[in-house]
Structures are given as C-alpha cells and as structure tokens.
Amino acid sequence: MAVGVAAHAAGPADVDAGDHAVGRPALTAPPAPAGSMEGPVVTGVLEWYTNQADFEAAAAARGKVNKAVETFEESTQQPNGNGSLNDPLSPGVPNGPFPNGLEGAPNLRVQSNLSGGNPVTPNPRGVDGLVNLSAGFGGAVSDLVMPNFFADSLDLQFSGGNKTAVGGNTVEYTNGGPLGVDIRVYDTSNAYLGQMHFSSNIQGTFFAGVISDVPIGRINVYSPNNAGEGLDNIQLWYTDVQESHCLYRNKRVKAQACNTCPQFTHECDISTPAVCGSVKDCRKRIKQVMACPDNPDGWCKVLHLRCDCK
Numbered sequence: 001m002a003v004g005v006a007a008h009a010a011g012p013a014d015v016d017a018g019d020h021a022v023g024r025p026a027l028t029a030p031p032a033p034a035g036s037m038e039g040p041v042v043t044g045v046l047e048w049y050t051n052q053a054d055f056e057a058a059a060a061a062r063g064k065v066n067k068a069v070e071t072f073e074e075s076t077q078q079p080n081g082n083g084s085l086n087d088p089l090s091p092g093v094p095n096g097p098f099p100n101g102l103e104g105a106p107n108l109r110v111q112s113n114l115s116g117g118n119p120v121t122p123n124p125r126g127v128d129g130l131v132n133l134s135a136g137f138g139g140a141v142s143d144l145v146m147p148n149f150f151a152d153s154l155d156l157q158f159s160g161g162n163k164t165a166v167g168g169n170t171v172e173y174t175n176g177g178p179l180g181v182d183i184r185v186y187d188t189s190n191a192y193l194g195q196m197h198f199s200s201n202i203q204g205t206f207f208a209g210v211i212s213d214v215p216i217g218r219i220n221v222y223s224p225n226n227a228g229e230g231l232d233n234i235q236l237w238y239t240d241v242q243e244s245h246c247l248y249r250n251k252r253v254k255a256q257a258c259n260t261c262p263q264f265t266h267e268c269d270i271s272t273p274a275v276c277g278s279v280k281d282c283r284k285r286i287k288q289v290m291a292c293p294d295n296p297d298g299w300c301k302v303l304h305l306r307c308d309c310k
Contacts, residue, residue, distance in 0.1 A: 043194040045213035046185055050198065052167065055209030056235075059165040062211070064237040070104035071233050072132070072143040080136035084148050087111035087129035088157075097132050105236050109157040112147040117182065119153050119220040121190060131228070133173065139202040144171050146228040153222035154230050161188050163216045165237035167209030170200035174227035181221050181229045183208055188217035204232045215239070246274040246282035248304035258292030261300035268307035276309040 040058065041048045049055035059066070077083055077097040085096030088111035093101040102108060112129035113119045131148040133140045147154050156166070170181050184195040193216075198208040200223075208231070210216075223229035248270040255261040276282050285305050292298030 041196065046194045047211040048196045049209040050207055052207040052209065055167050059211055059237045064165050064239055066235055066237050068105035068236040069233060070102060070108055072145050074098060074100065074103040075132050075134065075143045077132050077134040077143065079134050081134045082137050083132050084128040085130045085132060087124035087126050089130055089145060105234065107158055107160045107236065108234065110145055111155050112152040113155045113220060114152055116151050116153050117222045117224060119155065119184060122155055122157065125149065125152060138173050141203050142232060144230055144232055146173060146230040150226050150228060153220050156219045156231065156234065158216055158236065161215050162238045163236050164239045165211040166216055166219055166235065167207065168231035168234040169204035170198050170206045170208050171202060171204045171230045171232050172200040172223050172227050173202055174225055177225045177227065179225065181223050184220040185210055185212065185216055186218040188215050190217060244276050244309045246272045246276050246306060247308040247310065248272065248286060249307045250302055251305040252303040254301040256299050257295050258298030258300055260293045262302055270304060279306055279309040282306040282309060
C-alpha cells in the first residue's frame, strides 16, 4: 500500500517523499498564506474569502441560500480512530463508517484524485481511496474525510448545477512539514475557473470560501506538502432558479346543463405545472372537460389558449 493517512498512523518513518505528486500548475495568485488576506480576493469569475462571516454575508447579499452543510459527523468511527473507505463517498450509499453514506449534503460526492496537484479531470483511486479520521486522531477535533494516500488530492463534486458558493474549514494531516492547501475550482463542464492557496491545520481553524459568477461543478483540495488534505463543515450555497410555467386564458366555454362554468376572459391568469423557457415552449391550446360545480349531470368544455411563460 502506498503511503497514506491510515498507513502513516505507525509514525513518521512511513513517509516517503517519492509518493508526492509533482508538476502542479503555477498558482493564479501568489501562494502567500491566505490568512493574510484583507477582504476578498478576486480572480476572474471567483471571489475568495478567509473570513467565514464575510463569506456568508457576501453570499447572502447576492441572493444565495445555504441549504446544506456536510460535517462528516454521521460517521460511526470510534474516537481517536481512522478507517479506510472506497471512492466515492456519496449520499445514501453505505461506505465504511458511513452506514448511510453522506447525510448532510444531498448534492455532494467526495472522492480521491490520483492526479494530485494536476487534477485536470476526476481520477479516483477507487478501493481504499479515502480515509475517515475521528476526533482525537492526530490532533483532529472532529470527523474528517481525506485521501488515504498522501500523493492524491481530494475532489468535491456537486450535482444540481446551482452551487455558486462553497466554503469550509481547511484541514491537513502532516508528518511535521509545512502546512497549506491549494484549492482549485471547476465549473459544471469541468472547465478550470481558478485557484488559491490557503492556510490549514489538522484542527480546522482556518476558513476558505469561494463565490462564483457561474455554477461550480467540482472543487479540488491539494496539499503540496506530501500530506493528507480536506475540507470540513462544507457549506453549499445555492442560487435558486425560479422555474417559469405556462399560462393560459379561456378562449371558448361551452356549457351543458351547468350555470357555473368558467367565463370567457382575456386575463392571462390560468397557471399550469408545465415548465417553459418561453411561451413557444407551451402547447398552443388545451381542451378541458370539467365537471359542473352545481349539477352532477352537467359539464363544461373549455378551450385554453397559451398567453405567457413566467
């Protein structure tokens, strides 16, 4: 087994620098400790934060909603323990010490990436690709999920196409070397959006947050220090997409033994469940036969014409 977090439990002698991935791309911003940032840093379509309160306030001010937080505390791992699990760790799928899979964020999938610091595409290790550390192990203060092999990086993948802000506490399990992680962001088509270097430690006392002008599909966390890396207390902020629906008006009404049929109207106020991008997506007309409200033997025939999409 290659050197990893679980294997490293025996002590520093297990560390082999040869397992460390090399050739990571240059950072888009200077790799100074992120804790020195004063206010947000903007790189392209991304806005980076190290202050959690500032991040949350900025996300909320832009109409984003924090609908999910993944803490990994649903793990059944005993205190001061560690255990391997397979890629990926997903909601609702039993995996090692996660009998119900992830429970905090239904649109999150966590997996290792064999490509380390050059994670152009998802590249999971598979068997034993991840490790769960519980509180007390190596100085951890809560349950953490990291790659099980130091050479690998960690991918956070998001479904739904509407995550536009993500934040969490950077965590890193090291053999005593320097600390700090690179966070790379990709859109829903896996196009690279940018990256930033953040301070980190095993206790998770540092924060990293990113707000994007476009939906985020994947975030990669990588330690250039031959260490285990991750993100804890992961916040997923959504941009709510309001669906538009087809609207109709009554064009023609025919009554049979009924005095309470809907009346002909020019008002465009009859809503339907049909979702649309424009009024052309709606059926031009809908014929409907309705029971008469005041006579069980009567009926109403109504012709609805499309009139709007909103």
